[in-house]
Amino acid sequence: MRLSFIQVVSLIFGTVILGLAARRSDVVAMSIPLIAYLFAAIAQRPDDIKLTVTREVSPDYAPQGTPITVKLTILNQGSAIDEVTLQDVLPDGVRQTDGQSSIVSFLEAGGKIELEYTMEASRGEYRAYEVQAHARDFSNLFELPFFYRTSQRLLIHPRYPKLNRIKIRPPQTRGFAGPIASRQGGTGVDFWAIREYQSGDPQRQINWKRTGKSDRDLFTNIFEQERVADVGIILDSRQHVNVITPSGSLFEHAVTAAASLAENFLEDGNRVSLLVYGSGIGRVFPGYGRFQRERILKELSRASTGVNYALETLGNLPTRFFPVKSQIIVISPLSPEDIPVILRMRSQGYAVIVISPDPISAESAIYEDFESAVYRIAYAERDFMLRKIRQSGAQVVNWNVEQPLEVAIRAALSRQPPAVHLNIVGK
């Protein structure tokens, strides 16, 4: 109920009743200007609004922090409106940086209003927008609210840093040439083994030192073939392992890391897939190249934390989604219940790298508590958990999100992955 309407009606009736009670016609007459005002408002009262709202978002797919231009066109297909307030309600995570997203104006029949503004959005997928229209008579005694929902999609993918090449050694590689040592002899750069000379071997590959120790046989150096590999990235989006820090949630850091790693491995020519596990299961099937990068970024844009009782532990992780003996990269803050799952992956033959955004450091930074017994116990428990994972042969990056991922990866993976045994074939 509009206060101004109640005010005018109350004054009219109050004056009339007072005039009648006092039997004073001049007092009753004082209500007449108000009655005229009320009647004019009733006559001009908006009955119905027929607006067509068109929204143009450009670009509709961009990295986080890119200025997005929104153009809103409102066309009046009904009768003229004395006064209308239009407001484009921005979804959560979106911030207007420039321009005009609301207006008070009049609208003739067939008239048009255009609003244009620039905004910045956080990572995510935006689908539902709301335009609020409040039509009023000239005196604002009557107001008719309308809400228009438009559903143009806007995808904002994470902005991520580029990483230097990460050396991985999955047990199995694919057939195409690439940067990953394949544990198979052939043409390559790194020495692999020595075998007896076979006709057709290039002369420059003959190992003269070894041949000198032999009476009559020639020996040839063979090199390790370099191939591309299958890399599967698992992003943990379970809500209960996420921690919100002043510099953003651990999950946001994990998403950025997933994007960086995907870009890194795709640039090396590997076949990369993605599994987002937690609130549901989001997947991008293995693929190569720029299109695959776009597919992964789109999936990462949509990723969000959530609660799903069926996916509370990593126990239901569909590891068979990834090719056998491939490289798996798990990005998760981890909880103690996740250890058996990592061990199982190792036993199934996968090479596993765990990149674990450190929730203990993150929470300690919030409360500035690095001394208490609670912190020390939590730290010891996490250290024990990571040690157990390392013992299984998995590589672990304990990532304090305050430092760049590159630094954490270089510190933890500076040593080569488990060494390959040199074979001497033949004698």
Add this chain to the structure above:
Amino acid sequence: MMAKNILLGSIGATTFIFSWLYFGSANYPFAMISLAAGLIWIGLEIKWNRSLASIFFLAFFALGVVASLSDFPTLPILLGLSTNLAAWDLSRLEARIAKGAEGDVKAILETKHLQKLAIVTAAGFVVALLATSAQISLSFVALAVITLLVMIALRVSMLYARKENSGNS
């Protein structure tokens, strides 16, 4: 800007009329109240503070009722009430358009609004003036019937307002 000037003019006119009426009848407390209320209202409007506009409108309306019951001349009272109504309306208009109207749109919005307001207040003033000059005698029964009709109209309008409110929420 035109609406703002007219708004300040309307408040000034209302203040002048009521102050003049009460000073003229040596009713100094009410005269001072009129003057103070008007000056504060103008001051607040200049500072773009419009939260108390309705209170000043009600205050001047009450001063009009008191003046009418004190047998002051009807013409200046009706004039004061009309300017008071215009000032209140324009103050609310300024508050609304300050949030989102700019440039040409604001100018056109103000012009259209002023035209309608001028017609409505002028019509209300003239009809009220005619009504005060007309003499009709009513029996007690007719008066009771009119009172009853007023009550019914009040009830209907309140029901309508409540229905409108529930429809919007």
